[in-house]
Amino acid sequence: MSALIDLTIAGIREGLARGDFSATELTQAYVDAIEAARPLNAFIVETPDKALAMAAESDRRIAAGTARPLEGVPLGIKDLFATEGIHTQACSNVLKGFEPPYESTVTSNLWADGAVMLGKLNMDEFAMGSSNETSAYGPVVNPWRMAGSNAPMTPGGSSGGSAAAVAARLCAGATATDTGGSIRQPAAFTGTVGIKPTYGRCSRWGIVAFASSLDQAGPIARDVRDAAILLKSMASVDAKDATSVDLPVPDYEAAIGQSVKGLRIGIPKEYRVEGMPEEIERLWQQGIAWLRDAGAEIVDISLPHTKYALPAYYIVAPAEASSNLARYDGVRFGLRQGGGDGIVDLYEKSRAAGFGREVKRRILIGTYVLSAGYYDAYYLQAQKVRTLIKRDFETVFAAGVDTILTPATPSAAFGLEAMATASPVEMYLNDVFTVTVNMAGLPGIAVPAGLDQKGLPLGLQLIGRPFDESTLFKVGKVIEDAAGHFSPERWW
Template sequence: MNDIADLTLAALRDALKAKKVSSLEATQAYLANIEKAKALNAFITVTPDKAREMAKASDARLAKGEGGPLEGVPLGIKDLFCTEGAPTTAGSRILDGFRPPYESSVTANLWRDGAVMLGKLNMDEFAMGSSNETSYYGPVVNPWRKKGGNSDLTPGGSSGGSSAAVAARLCAAATATDTGGSIRQPASLTGTVGVKPTYGRCSRWGIVAFASSLDQAGPIARDVRDAAIMLRSMAGCDPKDSTAVDRPVPDYEAALARSPKGLRIGVPKEYRVEGMPEEIERIWAQGVDWLKDAGCEIVEISLPLTKYALPVYYIVAPAEASSNLARYDGVRYGFRAKEYKDLLSMYEETRAQGFGDEVKRRILIGTYVLSAGYYDAYYLRAQKVRKRIFDEFVEAFGRVDLILTPSTPSAAFALGEKTADPVQMYLNDVFTVTANLAGLPGASVPAGLDRDGLPLGLQLLARPFDEETMFTGMAALEKAAGFKARPEPWWG
C-alpha cells in the first residue's frame, strides 16, 4: 500500500485490524515523510527507533487479534507532553536536554490504546504564542502557501508543529494543548480539525504548565471522525490531577451519526469585530446557512462581555505563568548558565539566557499584576470579569445548544509579519480565548479557502462536557463544507 500516509486515522485503524497493512509499514511511511519535510521544522525530536519498536509490538498484538482502539497508529506528540526517556523541551532552551523519568497521563492513555510515537512536535516556547515563532528550535512553516506565492506562512500557535505535521501527512494525528486558542487557531490556519475539550476532560498531569486554570489537552486531526477517535483515548479521570473530572468518557465517534436536526445554534453579534476581513464574514454566514439547511434553528444571541475577554486573558494567563515558571532555576534539570558568581547570579543568568523574549514579557506582566498595590486593580478584577463571562455563557446555553463563530480573524499570515507588535499577535486569539476563560469545549472545522487559496475555519462552542453535541454539529459542518483541499507538497 503506497499511500499509507494518505489514509485517515480511522481508515488506517481499520486497515491495520484487517491486516491489509502493518504498523511497521505505516510507521516507516511516516518516518520517510518526516525526513523529506525538514523544511517545515515540525518536529523538534524524531524517535525512529522507539517508533519501530512500538510498531513491532503493535503488529504482534494485531497478529493475535488483540489490540486497543489506536493499535499501531503512528502519532506526533506536542513537545509539552512529558514522554518517559524522550526529550521534552516545551520549545524552550531552559529545558534543553531534559528527559522526564515519567509519562504524561494523556500520552500514557494513547500508549495504553496501542498508539505509536513518531516524535515530539515543535511549538511556541512554553505554549506562549500564536505563530510558532517563539520556539527556541526555530519557527514551524505552514505546509500551505498563497496561490502563486512562495513566502513562508505561520501554521498558527502554539501547536504549530502539530497542525503542520497533520496537514503535511507527517503523522496520522497529533496531540496539542489549548490555553487561549492554541489548538483551534493552528487547526484553522492549516485546514485541519482541532478540538479543545472542556476543562477537566483530559488530565493535565505531565503536561508542562503554562496557565493551570486555562490549559487543556486535545487533538489535531485530518477530519472530525479522527478527532473524535483521538479525544476518546486522550480523555479520562486521573487521580494525579485534581482538576480532571470523574465522569465517563462518551463514544464521540458514535455522536457523528446523530442528526443535527432541531439543534439551536447561537450566532453572537459581538464576534463581528472591527476590521474583520469580508471573507471571514462570508464563511461565517455560509456556516449559518449550512447548519440551517441541516435542520438546525439559528438564534441570534448577545455576549456583550466578549470585548473584555482578551484583556482578562492577558492578565490571568501571564499571572499563572509567572508562578508556574518560577520552578526553572537551573538547579534540578534542564539548561544552566555556564558563567556566574554565586547562587543568585546563577538563577539570574540561567533564566535570562534560558527564556525567550515572549516568555520574559509574560513573566514580567504576570509578576506585575500579582504585585502588592496592583493585585486588586488587575488580577482580582480580571477574575471577577472572568466569572461574569462564564455566567453570560451559561445564560446563552439556556437558549441554544451550540454557538457558531469564526475560528480566527484571518487566514495564515507570513512569518515575521506580526512579531514586532505583540498586541497584533495577541489579537489572533480574539475568537478563542472566551472558551478557555469559561472552561467550555470548542472546536475548529475547515470550512473553505480564501481568495489566496488558504484555509479558513469555523468554530463551534458547546456546554461544559457536551462534546457529543459539539461533534454532531462538527460533522454537519464538515459534510456541508466538503473540504478536501490539501497543500501542494513544495517541501520535498
C-alpha cells in the same frame, strides 16, 4: 508510501483489520515522510526506532486478535507532553537536555490504546505564541502556501508543529494543548480539525504548565471523526490531577453522522469585531446556511462581556505563567549559567539565558499584576470579568441554545515574520475568537470550512456546553460534509 500516509485514523483501523498492510509498513511510510519534510521544521525530535518497535508490537497484537482502539496508529506528540526518557523541553533553552523519568497521563493513555510514537513536535516556547515563532528550534513552516507564492506562512501557535505535521501527512494525528486558542487557531490555519475539550476532561499531569486554570490537552486530526477517536483515548480522570473530572468518557465517534435537526445554534453578535475581513463574515454566513439547511434552528444571541475577554485573559494567563515558571531557576534541572556571585546571580543569569523574549515579557507582565498594590487593580478585576464571561455562556445555554457558531480566527494564516515589526498586542489579537472558551472552561472545536481568495484554509468554531463534546462532533461533521476536505499541495 503516499497511499498509506493519506489514510485517516478510521481508514488505518479498517486497513489493519483487513490485513491490507502492517503497522510496521505504515510506520515506516511515516518515518520516510518525516525525513523528507524537514524543511517544514515540524518535528524537533524523531524517534524512528521506538516507533518501529511499537509498530512491531501492534502487529503481534493484531495477529493475536487482541488489537486495542488505536493499534498501530502513528502519532506526533507536542513537546509540552512529558515522554519518559525522551526529550521534553517545551521548545525552551531553559529545559535543555531534560528527559523526564515519567510519562504524561495523556500520552500514557494513547500508548495503552496501542498508538505509535513518531517523535516530538515543535511549538511556541512554553506554549506562549500564536505563530510558532517563539520556539528555541525556530519556526514551523505551514505546508499551505498562497496561490502563486513561495512565501513561507505561519501554521499558527502554539501547537504549530502539531497542526503542520497533521496537514502535511507526517503523522495520522497529534496531541496539542490549548490555553487561549493554541489548538483551534493552528487547526484553522492548516485546514485540520482541532478540539479543545472542557477544562478537566483530559488530565494535565505531565504537561509542562503555562496557565494552570486555562491549559487543556486535545487532539489535532485530519477530520472530525479522527478527532473524536483520539479524544476518546486521551480523556480520563486522573488521581494525579485534582482538576480532572470523574465523568464517564462517551463514545464520541458514535455522534458522527447524527442529525442536527432541531438543534439551536447561537450566533453571538459580539463576534462581529471591527475590521474583520469580509471573507470571514461570508464564511460565517455560509456556515449558518449549512446548519440551517441541515435542519438546525439559528438563534441570535448576546455574550455582552466578550469584549473584555482578551484583556482579562492577558492578565490571568501571564500571572499564572509567572508563578509556574518560577521553578526554572538553574538549580534542580535545565539550563544553568554559572560564573556569577551567589544564588541570586545564578537565578538571574540562568533565566536570562534560558527564556526567550516572549516568555520573559509574559513573566514580567504576570509578576507586575500580582505585585503588591496591583493585585486588586488587575488580577482580581480580571478574575471578576472571567466570572461574568462564564455567566454569559451559562445564560445562553440555559435559554436552550445547544452550541454556538463563530469564526475560528480573524484571518487566514499570515506570513512568517509578518508580525516582526508589529506590537505584541497585534499578535495577541489572533486569539480574539478563542480566549472566551478557555476563560469559561468550555469545549470548542475548529473545523475547516473553506479557502480564502489566496487559497489558504479558513475555519469555523463551535462552542459547546460543558462536557458536551459529542454535540460539537455531531455539528462539526455537518460543516465538514458541506465544506469538503482540503489538503495542501506538496512542495517540500
